[in-house]
Amino acid sequence: MPRKPIKQFSVEWLQILDERGQPDRRLLPPLSTKEIQSFYEWMILSRVFDERALALQREGRLGTYAPVRGQEATQVGSAYALGPADWVFPAFREMGVGIVRGIPMRMLFQYWAGDERGSEIPLHRHYFPTSIPVGTHIPHAVGAAWAAKLRKDPVVVAAYFGDGATSKGDFHEAMNMAGVFRLPVVFFCQNNQWAISVPVRRQTAAQTLAQKAIGYGFDGIQVDGNDIFAVYQAAKEAVEKARSGGGPTFIECLTYRMADHTTADDATRYRTEEMLKPWIAKDPIERLRKFMEMQNLWTPAYGEQVRAEAERRVAESVKEFEEQPPPDPADMFRYTYYELTPPLKEQMDELLNSLRGGRRKAEGEKPDA
Amino acid sequence: MAKLNIVQAVNQGLQQEMERNPNVVILGEDVGRDGGVFRVTEGLLERFGEDRVIDTPLSESGIVGISIGMAVYGLVPVAEIQFMGFLYAAMEQLISHASRIRTRSRGRYHCPMVVRTPYGAGIHAPEHHSESTEAMLVHTPGLKVVAPSSPYEAKGLLISAIRDPDPVIFLEPAKIYRAIKEDVPDEAYAIPLGIARRVREGDDLTMISWGAMLRPTVEAATHAATEGISAEVIDLRTLSPMDSEAILASVRKTGRVVVVHEAPRTGGLGGEIAALIAERALDYLKAPIARVTGFDTAVPLLRMEDYYLPNKERVLQAIHHVMEF
Numbered sequence A: 001m002p003r004k005p006i007k008q009f010s011v012e013w014l015q016i017l018d019e020r021g022q023p024d025r026r027l028l029p030p031l032s033t034k035e036i037q038s039f040y041e042w043m044i045l046s047r048v049f050d051e052r053a054l055a056l057q058r059e060g061r062l063g064t065y066a067p068v069r070g071q072e073a074t075q076v077g078s079a080y081a082l083g084p085a086d087w088v089f090p091a092f093r094e095m096g097v098g099i100v101r102g103i104p105m106r107m108l109f110q111y112w113a114g115d116e117r118g119s120e121i122p123l124h125r126h127y128f129p130t131s132i133p134v135g136t137h138i139p140h141a142v143g144a145a146w147a148a149k150l151r152k153d154p155v156v157v158a159a160y161f162g163d164g165a166t167s168k169g170d171f172h173e174a175m176n177m178a179g180v181f182r183l184p185v186v187f188f189c190q191n192n193q194w195a196i197s198v199p200v201r202r203q204t205a206a207q208t209l210a211q212k213a214i215g216y217g218f219d220g221i222q223v224d225g226n227d228i229f230a231v232y233q234a235a236k237e238a239v240e241k242a243r244s245g246g247g248p249t250f251i252e253c254l255t256y257r258m259a260d261h262t263t264a265d266d267a268t269r270y271r272t273e274e275m276l277k278p279w280i281a282k283d284p285i286e287r288l289r290k291f292m293e294m295q296n297l298w299t300p301a302y303g304e305q306v307r308a309e310a311e312r313r314v315a316e317s318v319k320e321f322e323e324q325p326p327p328d329p330a331d332m333f334r335y336t337y338y339e340l341t342p343p344l345k346e347q348m349d350e351l352l353n354s355l356r357g358g359r360r361k362a363e364g365e366k367p368d369a
Numbered sequence B: 001m002a003k004l005n006i007v008q009a010v011n012q013g014l015q016q017e018m019e020r021n022p023n024v025v026i027l028g029e030d031v032g033r034d035g036g037v038f039r040v041t042e043g044l045l046e047r048f049g050e051d052r053v054i055d056t057p058l059s060e061s062g063i064v065g066i067s068i069g070m071a072v073y074g075l076v077p078v079a080e081i082q083f084m085g086f087l088y089a090a091m092e093q094l095i096s097h098a099s100r101i102r103t104r105s106r107g108r109y110h111c112p113m114v115v116r117t118p119y120g121a122g123i124h125a126p127e128h129h130s131e132s133t134e135a136m137l138v139h140t141p142g143l144k145v146v147a148p149s150s151p152y153e154a155k156g157l158l159i160s161a162i163r164d165p166d167p168v169i170f171l172e173p174a175k176i177y178r179a180i181k182e183d184v185p186d187e188a189y190a191i192p193l194g195i196a197r198r199v200r201e202g203d204d205l206t207m208i209s210w211g212a213m214l215r216p217t218v219e220a221a222t223h224a225a226t227e228g229i230s231a232e233v234i235d236l237r238t239l240s241p242m243d244s245e246a247i248l249a250s251v252r253k254t255g256r257v258v259v260v261h262e263a264p265r266t267g268g269l270g271g272e273i274a275a276l277i278a279e280r281a282l283d284y285l286k287a288p289i290a291r292v293t294g295f296d297t298a299v300p301l302l303r304m305e306d307y308y309l310p311n312k313e314r315v316l317q318a319i320h321h322v323m324e325f
Helices: A033-058 A072-080 A095-100 A105-112 A138-150 A169-180 A210-216 A228-243 A273-281 A284-294 A300-322 A342-355 B006-020 B044-048 B060-073 B084-098 B134-138 B151-163 B211-226 B244-254 B269-280 B312-323
Strands: A012-014 A087-089 A157-162 A185-191 A219-224 A249-254 B002-004 B024-028 B053-055 B076-080 B114-119 B144-146 B168-173 B182-184 B197-200 B205-209 B231-235 B238-240 B257-264 B290-294
Touching: A012 A228, A033 A072, A033 A095, A033 A105, A033 A228, A033 A284, A033 A300, A072 A095, A072 A157, A072 A185, A072 A228, A072 A249, A072 A284, A087 A138, A095 A105, A105 A300, A138 A157, A138 A169, A138 A185, A138 B060, A169 A185, A169 A210, A169 B060, A169 B084, A185 A228, A210 A219, A210 A249, A219 A228, A228 A249, A228 A284, A342 B244, B002 B006, B006 B024, B006 B044, B006 B151, B006 B168, B006 B182, B024 B060, B044 B053, B060 B076, B060 B084, B084 B114, B114 B151, B134 B144, B134 B168, B134 B238, B134 B269, B144 B151, B151 B168, B151 B182, B168 B211, B197 B211, B205 B211, B205 B244, B205 B312, B211 B231, B211 B257, B211 B312, B231 B244, B244 B269, B257 B269, B257 B312, B269 B290, B290 B312
Parallel strands: A012 A219, A087 A157, A157 A185, A185 A249, A219 A249, B024 B053, B024 B076, B076 B114, B114 B168, B144 B168, B205 B231, B205 B257, B257 B290
Antiparallel strands: B002 B182, B144 B238, B197 B231
16 A cells, blocks of 8 residues: 555646836737726726825824835736626725725725725726735625625625734635535735745745645735736736636735835834835836837827826815714714614713713713704 | 424524525524424425435534635525524624625625524533533624523524525524423514513512523512512513613613623623623612623533523522512
């Protein structure tokens, strides 16, 4: 009874555009000129939004902000592969995804300015509010996918998270359930190689994150996350597979967090210029631009026009966001339960009464009319 | 009308709500083929099929997290966590997500789900099977917490929990799962959440309890009556939101209070109830408030659990203590 391998696995890498923007023509997805331009325009919009958000934060007009810079191809390419009926469960650094899904930028600014009205996301966008605790929203995506499957809705659910999340227990529990029940989920892991200061090598001894999927009984693929064609192609295949009952896919998008973790972070404490440099050369927007230029889809005039349009839209959103009236303090209480409970009603009255400069009531005493 | 125990009453409530609402699904460990380790979900898999009664992997955080996703999509998941001691793995899902989805989305999404779990000591089980840490849940805004004390109560409160638009933690008193049989109506009925029940009327003192501890509380009150002490007993039923008015109305009448719970004393709900009374009914008090509780220790294994759990004698001593004033 000799020892023998009973199962062997491999992990695929996908890159379509190299760093110089040269495509592998056999792998190029069948995209129209308009679609390729859309990719470029969404990425520029995401970048301009990001730059403006950082500037606003420095001026004290936003709270702590988590920049997207460097992950635009990963976010735009994956979001573009989803249909309008599909659902997205983002973490907190997915503004590029949100913009493609049609979330008003005014709301994204509001959210990062600490105004909860920024999370009043229109329901038909199927875009769940921001989830801060790392990885704990992944089971929600799996649960929604399960519900969709039970209802026989042709819906695919996308979960977005980073490399750090793959170390969390909820990642495991969610991946495991998705595999066991063959659920229509796509796991988009943006491996930006940093969880604040901890590099991905401290998250796992595995050579790739993609191979983790093998342990859950479904496919994982590693794609060049700065190559929007590769991200889009892998996402498209995974979405189609999920929609046709083929179960989940894990897509590791290998990318890089080019900025600090958030505006409260200082990456120079743990990352040298030398480490960042090669990734500046791999900038996802620049890569697509080079490709488009070679295809005569990009000219300096077009580039300027795209940037000017993005700046105009972002400026308009900033204006809209800053014109919002201040939030109503009673809102703090309104959404805790379907109806205000008696204790919450009393506490709300206590706050409102104190804001009016009223005398502190005895507990249970009726507020002034 | 049939005489049912709590296991049977909960089972009937689940079955009737699943028949009434096709969105209700059950999920958890061993809830399907095995019918649950306490047999609470027995027969439901056969009746409703694998899509609605789901045996999950051993994955508490996953069960609760997935229930949240199902709930926001439009289902009404009723998750079972096998014992309250295993719920801790899912606390982040409850505290950071289930309780806040409505707030975070400003009412765009809500999370109508129930997490059922057997709680409490007295079942001669291994470590971690005897927990009563309801205060952690009550301390979490956005959750509702219910602890029934009898079969009739269990069915009616469960039906309300399933119909409630907010996440409800339904704590089933394991010690008395099969200890009490009482008449339970055949049809579905709902006992509203947030309203306490006066179990026994009295004038000399107010006793407040819930779940499995209601039993020694009533036993002590019955005994006290033979000594000429008239005790009013309140079953809180819903721990969050708490029925403050029922507590205060009784205390204003009696002026003496004994709170009985099996959870550890420090930070337990007895302290919250005492604070409520001190804030709103201090003038009516004739005696210090007494608490009869579990101790601030780990729940001991079965050889010592009877020392830990409040019983009729300890409750009676507390009654005598407050009557001395």
